[in-house]
Amino acid sequence: MASVVSQSLWYVAPERTEIRSEILGPLPENSVQVRSVFSALSRGTESLVFKGLIPESEYTRMAAPFMGGKLPFPVKYGYSNVGRVELGPTELIGQLVFSLMPHQSVFQTEIANVLVIPQEIPAQRAVLAANMETALNAVWDASPGPGDRIVIIGAGVLGSLIAYLCGHLPGAEVTLVDINPERAALAKKLGVQFSSPELAPTDCDLVFHCSASASGLSTAIESAGEEATILELSWYGSNQIDVALGGAFHSRQLRLQSSQVGHISQSRRPRWSYRRRLAAALGMLSDSRLDALLTEPIHFESLPSQLPQIFSAQSSQLCCLIQYP
Numbered sequence: 001m002a003s004v005v006s007q008s009l010w011y012v013a014p015e016r017t018e019i020r021s022e023i024l025g026p027l028p029e030n031s032v033q034v035r036s037v038f039s040a041l042s043r044g045t046e047s048l049v050f051k052g053l054i055p056e057s058e059y060t061r062m063a064a065p066f067m068g069g070k071l072p073f074p075v076k077y078g079y080s081n082v083g084r085v086e087l088g089p090t091e092l093i094g095q096l097v098f099s100l101m102p103h104q105s106v107f108q109t110e111i112a113n114v115l116v117i118p119q120e121i122p123a124q125r126a127v128l129a130a131n132m133e134t135a136l137n138a139v140w141d142a143s144p145g146p147g148d149r150i151v152i153i154g155a156g157v158l159g160s161l162i163a164y165l166c167g168h169l170p171g172a173e174v175t176l177v178d179i180n181p182e183r184a185a186l187a188k189k190l191g192v193q194f195s196s197p198e199l200a201p202t203d204c205d206l207v208f209h210c211s212a213s214a215s216g217l218s219t220a221i222e223s224a225g226e227e228a229t230i231l232e233l234s235w236y237g238s239n240q241i242d243v244a245l246g247g248a249f250h251s252r253q254l255r256l257q258s259s260q261v262g263h264i265s266q267s268r269r270p271r272w273s274y275r276r277r278l279a280a281a282l283g284m285l286s287d288s289r290l291d292a293l294l295t296e297p298i299h300f301e302s303l304p305s306q307l308p309q310i311f312s313a314q315s316s317q318l319c320c321l322i323q324y325p
Contacts, residue, residue, distance in 0.1 A: 004033070008104035009303050012074040014052035017304045020076075024108055032088030033108045034097060038297065040080040040127035041103075041320035043156065044212060044235065047311040049077050053237035061262065065100040066109065078102035080130040082123045085114075092116070098129050098282055105300065105324050115278060121285050124294055124321060128161070131319070133261060133281035134233070135161035140265035141257065142206055142231045147171040149204045151223045153197075154211030155183040157293050157319045158233060160190060162208050164290070167192045175201050177219065178211075180316055189292045209234055214241040221249060229255045297323035 004024040011017050027033050045062070048054055052072050054062050059071040068076030081101040085092045088111065097114035101107050117126045135158055144150055150166050152159045155178035163176045167190060174192040176183065177200045187194035195201065197215070203225040209217055212234035220230045221244055259265075264272050295317050298306055303322065310320055 004106055006104055006106040007300070008068070008076050008102060009078070009300075010069070010074050010076050011049050014073075015050060015308060017050070017307055019301065019304060024106060027087050027108055028110075030112075031108050031110050032085045032092055032097070032114060033106065034081075034083035034099065034101075034114065035086050035106050036081055036083040036101075036104060036300075036324040037096070037123050038082045038127050038324070039078060039101075039103045039300075039322045040130075041078070041307075041310065041322065042080065042130070043311065043315075043317065043320060044158070046077060048235070048237035049075065050307060050311050053239060055238045058237075064102065066102060066107075066113070068102065076102045076104070078104075080127045081107075082117065082126045083107075096123055096126070098126050098278075100130060100278075103300065103303070103322060112275070115275075115282055118283060118286070121282070122291075124297070125285050125288075125290055126282065127321060128157070128285055128290060128293060128319060129278065129282040131157045132161055132284055133278050134158055135165055136277065136281050136284070137261050137263075137265050138162055138208060138231060138233055138259045139165050140267050141259040142208065142229060143267065144169060144172065144206050148206055149173045149201060149225075150206045150208070151175050151177055151195075151201055151204045151220070152208040152210060153177045153200070153216045153220045153223070154209065154213075154234070155180070155186060155194075156210060159208065159210035160186060160293055160318070161290075162210070162233075163187065163192045164190045164287075165284075173201070177223075182316070186292055186318075189289050191289070204228060207231070212236060214243070217241065218244045221245075221254065224252070224254050227253045227255070229257055232256060232258050233260075235260075293319045294321050295319060297321040300324045 079100040184194040209220040
C-alpha cells in the first residue's frame with residue numbers, strides 16, 4: 001500500500017506559521033483514517049497561540065486534545081475538524097465524522113475520538129460543534145431560566161451560540177451586545193434582540209461576557225442586576241485588563257464567575273462524560289440559521305498567508321472555515 005502524506009498547519013514562532021508534511025504509518029488497531037473536508041479556526045484561543053500570548057503557567061491546561069509539539073512553539077494546534085473516514089471498520093467507511101483534531105489534511109485516531117455527524121447536519125455547519133460544546137457548558141454553569149432578562153456581551157461565535165441557546169427559553173428576554181452594528185442582522189437571524197454597548201439593558205438576571213475586552217467587562221458589570229451573576233468566558237492569555245470593581249459592584253453583591261470548557265459543569269459532572277457532552281452539542285446544530293456564523297471557506301494551503309489578517313484586531317470574521325482539497 002502506498003504511503004499517505006499528511007499536511008498540517010504549525011505555529012512556529014510569534015505570528016509565523018507553516019505547513020509541514022508527515023508520512024502516516026499503517027493504521028493501528030481500533031482506529032480510523034480520516035481525510036479532512038473542513039476545519040475551523042478558533043479566533044479567540046488560536047489568535048493567542050499565533051501571537052505567543054499563552055502564559056507559561058497555562059501551557060499544560062491550554063494544550064489542545066490532539067496537539068502536536070509543545071507550547072509555545074512549534075505546535076500543531078486546532079480542535080474543530082470534519083472529515084470523511086477512508087480506512088477503518090466497514091460500517092464507518094465513507095461516514096462524515098467530527099473530531100477535536102488540529103488543522104491537518106489526513107489523520108489517524110482511535111475510533112472513540114470521532115463522532116459520526118447526523119445526516120441532517122451539513123459538513124460545513126458541523127465545524128461549530130466545538131464552540132457549541134463551550135456554549136452548552138456555559139449555559140449549564142449559568143443556569144438561566146424562563147422569563148429571565150439575559151444579556152450576552154460580545155457577538156462572536158461563542159456569544160452568538162450562547163444567545164441562540166438562551167433564546168429557546170420560554171419568555172426569556174435575550175439581548176446580544178456588540179460594538180459592531182452589523183451584528184444586529186445576525187442577532188435577528190438567531191431570534192434574539194441586539195444592542196450597542198451604550199444602550200445595553202440593565203437590571204439583568206444574568207450576563208455572559210465573551211468580548212475579551214476590559215470595556216466589554218465593564219458593560220457586563222453595568223448590565224447586571226442586584227445579586228446577579230456575570231459569567232466570564234473570555235480568556236485573555238497573558239494580556240492584563242482593568243476590571244471596574246468600584247461604584248456599585250459590591251453594594252449590588254454581584255457574582256463574577258469563570259466558565260471553561262475544559263471542565264464539565266459541576267451541575268452535570270456526576271453524570272456526563274466529555275464524549276456525551278460533545279455529542280449533545282453536535283446534535284444541536286440542525287438549525288440552518290446557524291449558517292450565518294460561517295465565513296466563506298478559505299483554502300488550507302493559503303492559511304500561512306491569510307492568518308495575520310484573520311487574527312488581526314480589525315477582522316470581523318466569525319467562524320473562519322477552512323476547506324481541504
